[in-house]
Amino acid sequence: MADGRAAAKRPINPRLWLSGGWLLILVVAALAAPLLAPQDPLAQDLFASRLPPMWQGGSEPGFPLGTDSLGRDVLSRVLYGARIALLVALVAGSCTCALGAVLGLIAGYYRGWADVVISRLIEIWMAFPPVLFAILLIAVMGTGLTSIIVAIVVIDWTRFARVIRAEAMTQGAMDYVASAKVAGRGRFGIMIREILPNVLPTIVVLLTLEMGIAVIVEAILSFVNLSISTDDPTWGSMIAEGRAAIHHSWWVLVVPLITLFLTVLSFSQLGEGLKDHFDPVLR
Amino acid sequence: MSFLELKNLNARVGPLPILRDVSLQVAPGEVRALVGESGAGKSMIGKAILGTLPDAIRITGGEILLEGEDLQAMSPKARRRLIGAKVALIPQDPLTALNPARRVGPQICDRLVDILGWGRREAEARVIELLHEVHIPAPERVMRAYPHELSGGMRQRILIASAFAAEPQLIIADEPTTALDVTVQKQILRLIRDMQARHGTALLFVTHDLGVVSKLCQSMTVLFGGKVLEDTSVDQFFSAPDHAYSAALLAATPKYTDPGGSLMPVPEATIHAVEAEIAAHDLAHQIETVRQ
Amino acid sequence: MTLIRIILKRLLSMSITLIGVAVIVFFIIRIVPGNPIAMMLPPGAGEEDIARLKALYGFDKTLPEQFLIWVRGILGGDFGTSITSRQPVMSLVLGRLPATLELSIMALVMAVMIGGTLALIGTRQRGGKAEALIDVTNGVSLSVPDFLWGLLFILLFGVLWPVFHISGRVSPALDLPFVTNFYLFESLLRLRFDIWLDLVSHMFMPALALAIPLAAIIAQLLKQSLKETMHLDYATLARTKGYSENHVILREALPNAILPTLTLVGVQFTFLIGGTVIIERLFSYEGLGNMAIDAVINRDLPLIQGIVILFAVIFTTVNLLVDLTYALLNPRLRHG
Numbered sequence: 001m002a003d004g005r006a007a008a009k010r011p012i013n014p015r016l017w018l019s020g021g022w023l024l025i026l027v028v029a030a031l032a033a034p035l036l037a038p039q040d041p042l043a044q045d046l047f048a049s050r051l052p053p054m055w056q057g058g059s060e061p062g063f064p065l066g067t068d069s070l071g072r073d074v075l076s077r078v079l080y081g082a083r084i085a086l087l088v089a090l091v092a093g094s095c096t097c098a099l100g101a102v103l104g105l106i107a108g109y110y111r112g113w114a115d116v117v118i119s120r121l122i123e124i125w126m127a128f129p130p131v132l133f134a135i136l137l138i139a140v141m142g143t144g145l146t147s148i149i150v151a152i153v154v155i156d157w158t159r160f161a162r163v164i165r166a167e168a169m170t171q172g173a174m175d176y177v178a179s180a181k182v183a184g185r186g187r188f189g190i191m192i193r194e195i196l197p198n199v200l201p202t203i204v205v206l207l208t209l210e211m212g213i214a215v216i217v218e219a220i221l222s223f224v225n226l227s228i229s230t231d232d233p234t235w236g237s238m239i240a241e242g243r244a245a246i247h248h249s250w251w252v253l254v255v256p257l258i259t260l261f262l263t264v265l266s267f268s269q270l271g272e273g274l275k276d277h278f279d280p281v282l283r
Numbered sequence: 284m285s286f287l288e289l290k291n292l293n294a295r296v297g298p299l300p301i302l303r304d305v306s307l308q309v310a311p312g313e314v315r316a317l318v319g320e321s322g323a324g325k326s327m328i329g330k331a332i333l334g335t336l337p338d339a340i341r342i343t344g345g346e347i348l349l350e351g352e353d354l355q356a357m358s359p360k361a362r363r364r365l366i367g368a369k370v371a372l373i374p375q376d377p378l379t380a381l382n383p384a385r386r387v388g389p390q391i392c393d394r395l396v397d398i399l400g401w402g403r404r405e406a407e408a409r410v411i412e413l414l415h416e417v418h419i420p421a422p423e424r425v426m427r428a429y430p431h432e433l434s435g436g437m438r439q440r441i442l443i444a445s446a447f448a449a450e451p452q453l454i455i456a457d458e459p460t461t462a463l464d465v466t467v468q469k470q471i472l473r474l475i476r477d478m479q480a481r482h483g484t485a486l487l488f489v490t491h492d493l494g495v496v497s498k499l500c501q502s503m504t505v506l507f508g509g510k511v512l513e514d515t516s517v518d519q520f521f522s523a524p525d526h527a528y529s530a531a532l533l534a535a536t537p538k539y540t541d542p543g544g545s546l547m548p549v550p551e552a553t554i555h556a557v558e559a560e561i562a563a564h565d566l567a568h569q570i571e572t573v574r575q
Numbered sequence: 576m577t578l579i580r581i582i583l584k585r586l587l588s589m590s591i592t593l594i595g596v597a598v599i600v601f602f603i604i605r606i607v608p609g610n611p612i613a614m615m616l617p618p619g620a621g622e623e624d625i626a627r628l629k630a631l632y633g634f635d636k637t638l639p640e641q642f643l644i645w646v647r648g649i650l651g652g653d654f655g656t657s658i659t660s661r662q663p664v665m666s667l668v669l670g671r672l673p674a675t676l677e678l679s680i681m682a683l684v685m686a687v688m689i690g691g692t693l694a695l696i697g698t699r700q701r702g703g704k705a706e707a708l709i710d711v712t713n714g715v716s717l718s719v720p721d722f723l724w725g726l727l728f729i730l731l732f733g734v735l736w737p738v739f740h741i742s743g744r745v746s747p748a749l750d751l752p753f754v755t756n757f758y759l760f761e762s763l764l765r766l767r768f769d770i771w772l773d774l775v776s777h778m779f780m781p782a783l784a785l786a787i788p789l790a791a792i793i794a795q796l797l798k799q800s801l802k803e804t805m806h807l808d809y810a811t812l813a814r815t816k817g818y819s820e821n822h823v824i825l826r827e828a829l830p831n832a833i834l835p836t837l838t839l840v841g842v843q844f845t846f847l848i849g850g851t852v853i854i855e856r857l858f859s860y861e862g863l864g865n866m867a868i869d870a871v872i873n874r875d876l877p878l879i880q881g882i883v884i885l886f887a888v889i890f891t892t893v894n895l896l897v898d899l900t901y902a903l904l905n906p907r908l909r910h911g
């Protein structure tokens with residue numbers, strides 16, 4: 001009773017609002033990119049290259065955040081980049097989550113040889129440098145959105161599996177599982193009906209965090225130039241161009257960097273905020 | 284003159300009184316018992332003297348005088364040093380009162396060296412002597428051991444030796460035997476009594492156990508709900524207790540010569556009467572504050 | 576006794592893991608459509624070239640045969656020959672390893688210093704504004720990965736306020752008299768502080784970028800652990816002996832709080848080393864990670880395999896070292 005009241009009184013954490021707000025803006029911007037973008041994100045115009053943003057001298061209308069060295073509009077590219085980033089976050093995040101959570105549940109609840117195999121796989125995966133692993137996978141599979149998503153799923157499933165396995169083990173040892181067994185429920189039924197709902201909050205939190213990580217991995221891969229294709233407007237490739245041109249046109253780096261920074265921070269804060277929200281004892 | 288004197292000490296957590304005008308004195312060499320049921324505030328008195336009250340608890344009035352000096356008027360550092368040099372604590376649970384990451388020897392010596400400025404050799408020699416005194420076999424070996432290698436009884440002996448090491452003038456023992464086996468309890472109590480007699484240290488002994496009080500102490504303070512109900516000599520208490528609660532306490536103790544006897548069932552009527560007394564005291568206190 | 580058991584158990588587990596890594600790297604590259612030869616061929620190569628290349632690198636044999644040959648080579652210290660540079664992979668990789676090790680260790684030292692200081696300050700000022708500030712800083716530092724910190728530093732300290740180098744390991748103009756590739760270490764030994772300073776000023780930004788997330792984790796875990804310890808009886812007893820709060824934190828709480836922090840920091844340190852791959856790329860730092868990315872881009876299979884195995888060896892060794900340190904520091908295990 002007292003707990004319930006405390007939880008009801010507790011205001012929703014401001015960081016939930018702030019991070020959720022930014023992500024909402026991003027989603028809207030991504031969906032409405034064709035309406036919002038002032039230019040074609042792929043259109044090159046060498047006569048309009050390295051235009052500064054509008055608050056600086058020498059800028060031109062129609063290019064509010066300036067242009068890169070090929071004369072492409074930075075704002076338009078960031079807006080279209082959001083589409084790719086969010087798509088990767090959503091698809092790669094959910095697939096990673098699904099694979100990792102299933103393996104984690106099986107290992108943690110069924111134990112036995114399944115656990116031995118999965119735990120060993122996790123250990124092997126932990127011995128790979130993740131970024132190098134991803135780059136290698138892309139090199140092998142070829143560039144493209146699907147490759148990126150597959151690479152993220154392949155390198156990151158352990159993140160879920162490790163945590164969910166531990167949680168499933170704790171839950172599996174609880175009394176309610178024993179009484180469900182006594183009541184004649186099968187193992188699979190118990191896993192789905194009893195264990196899964198109890199680890200669901202953890203899964204949601206991890207999923208949110210994973211989306212942020214997926215965005216970063218995509219950016220890193222396109223930074224290394226192994227992402228979709230050099231032309232496509234991804235934040236990572238913009239950052240790579242900006243890094244190269246940093247001494248004469250800083251805005252090419254700053255704009256996607258700030259966007260990426262806020263997005264990653266938001267996903268992570270949303271995840272942490274959800275964690276606190278689900279688990280008032282921690283607060 | 285008494286060594287320690289509390290004058291009308293009040294403490295609260297939020298608006299809730301924990302100590303209500305507590306006054307008590309301990310003369311040099313005196314052994315005073317602090318008795319009362321669980322939650323009466325016995326430990327809080329010890330912590331107030333030692334300066335280790337939990338953050339939530341605030342002292343709202345009164346004085347704590349050590350040799351006539353008001354501890355609360357001193358700088359935190361001076362107070363810490365004074366307490367470190369003149370007062371020692373025998374803690375309740377010997378299992379948690381020794382640092383698991385440090386060897387036993389340095390933990391006993393450190394006060395002598397760091398606070399009292401002894402040489403390390405000198406301090407070690409003194410501590411070995413004291414470990415002999417508390418019947419620790421092979422003290423040199425024990426000093427090199429880690430706490431987890433020693434039994435609970437041994438650890439409590441070590442903590443007793445550590446308390447007496449600096450020859451403090453007052454030792455506060457907060458239920459020093461409740462965490463131990465019954466058989467070990469008796470040995471430890473006897474040890475505390477012997478050590479006290481030999482060193483002539485004043486002792487503030489916190490306990491539930493009237494049997495122990497009758498054997499160990501000269502004077503006693505009875506506490507209920509943070510209020511002192513009776514402050515008397517042990518002989519007086521056991522022959523003719525002054526307060527109705529004390530009488531009930533005594534009557535409820537099955538056989539006070541038997542250490543370990545419980546003091547649980549005090550009649551409810553007596554409890555209600557004491558609670559009424561405390562309510563009246565609080566009201567008077569409030570009126571007093573408002574008038575000022 | 577326990578120590579030896581721990582070591583043996585870990586060594587066994589380590590070798591199983593390493594074999595797993597070897598199998599996966601080997602077959603990932605070969606299972607996926609497009610055979611490795613095609614991947615490494617320059618455009619416009621003829622049938623004859625393909626056959627020659629296959630024979631040269633043993634790709635004409637069956638996969639299990641190739642795997643056995645490769646593993647046998649590794650056990651004998653032979654990782655094959657790099658396709659792009661035609662030098663032994665082993666010597667290439669060992670030549671770059673010192674740069675990455677120095678960067679990682681520098682980052683670790685920075686993380687421990689920053690995180691430890693924040694944890695101590697936070698514990699000393701617990702419940703106060705300083706602690707709240709540290710908590711917020713930790714939250715942000717943890718959320719943002721090393722890659723973004725690196726970019727931010729490039730912008731701030733490379734362009735806006737250029738105080739550090741943001742590219743390379745050492746100024747090319749400097750004449751290096753070294754016999755090993757542990758430049759940082761050797762410059763100190765030879766008392767060449769001019770070179771040392773130049774190295775540090777190159778390393779500082781990438782190392783800090785790698786250090787920040789780890790520093791935040793250390794600050795958070797250690798502070799939490801310290802705060803719990805400060806409530807325990809032995810801490811209280813030390814206060815009654817006349818010791819100051821600082822003293823109690825440092826001498827009573829810290830030795831106990833370090834242990835639980837240590838195990839988690841071990842895992843996080845391997846993440847940090849994994850982060851060098853992209854950070855070295857970002858700062859054009861000539862280490863293993865940078866070489867690895869070049870190898871992937873150039874389809875230099877033997878080199879990729881070698882580097883991945885080396886990273887796996889480093890990771891598992893770090894975990895082993897952490898376990899050993901834990902056992903050594905924990906009095907219960909030391910005397911158990």
Ligand SMILES: Nc1ncnc2c1ncn2[C@@H]1O[C@H](COP(=O)(O)OP(=O)(O)OP(=O)(O)O)[C@@H](O)[C@H]1O
Nearest residue numbers: 296301320321322323324325326327328337339340
């Ligand atoms: N950290 C704290 N915060 C708030 N209130 C506290 C705290 N510690 C103790 N109290 C309250 O102070 C009162 C006195 O507690 P104290 O520990 O002095 O009792 P005691 O007489 O030593 O009891 P026991 O015999 O069980 O040790 C109790 O009502 C308790 O609820």
Ligand SMILES: [Mg+2]
Nearest residue numbers: 325326327457
């Ligand atoms: Mg108590």
